[in-house]
Amino acid sequence: MCDTLYTITRMERDDRQLIASAIVGDDDAFAFLVHRHLPAVYNFAYRFGGKEEADDIAQETFFKIWKNLKKFRPEENFKTWMFSIARNTTIDHMRKKRDITFSNFENADGENFFEETLTDTEPLADEIFARAEKEKHLEKFLAELPPLYREVLILHYQNNFTFEEIGQILKKPIHTVKSQHRRALEQLRGLFSAPK
Template structure:
């Protein structure tokens, strides 16, 4: 996929504006999902995703083709989402009490392949509650948690996206997990 993306990028650099549509088709859903998970609002996520693609297009000459395009694009989207979060609301404190359920983990899964209606509703409620708790994390922890557990990126990729050392990324993921665990236990 990287070779195909690099070919598209070369076309865009040569002035083929239509070629960039291929980039949007390839990454549109993932960039929107990332921004939605960070912002928790459909309209804001759409705006930020669109802005991320616009900035990528405007700055395509700055992209280093020896690196992964997706990492560069996710970095743009993540930074825009973090900026929007900072403008939107103040940071929350890690020791703030928020209701939760005991023993919930980030990715608790049920053993059965098929869920009954009650299990589906309960899982949906837990997922929604977990998303609310993630939304309440400070931006620096929220972005690390989303990139790691929802986007399933490697520590190295997260490090590049957030422009932080891997050790700092590990610390933020750990502290974000601990904050979530603490909030979900304090009901």
């Protein structure tokens, strides 16, 4: 009974409390953190490297998180920090495999994006999501998007990050993120419309 209560109490603790405990040597606290966030990190890695690489990327990400836990500032958002590490780990990993070039992630090709970022993407998103419900090939189409656009969609729609938080993860201004988001939706619409 006491063990169950202890476990439940531990699981209710938020990320900051678990991090504070892990820093002072509570090994179980870090294990809880891994358990809580592994699905999100694994999903992110899976979208870029497939199953074979997702295992390695997830391992490396949490190892780096553990090594740098003392550098985490409590006022930061842990999920944002974690995904920054996950993203950088994914880039390093894929670059070593030469599957994705660095420029696929880093070139913000939307330099003339100011007008575009002012455009409301809501109707475009509505259209795509209406089709996505019926579309069996969503996974495949998502995998066909350039990594630059894919990561914005995954972070925003699968992990519930705001554009501002995505900007912190990608270390890009918010208007760049919005531009990439819009282009991602446009490309996805193009893929839906292409003859199969």
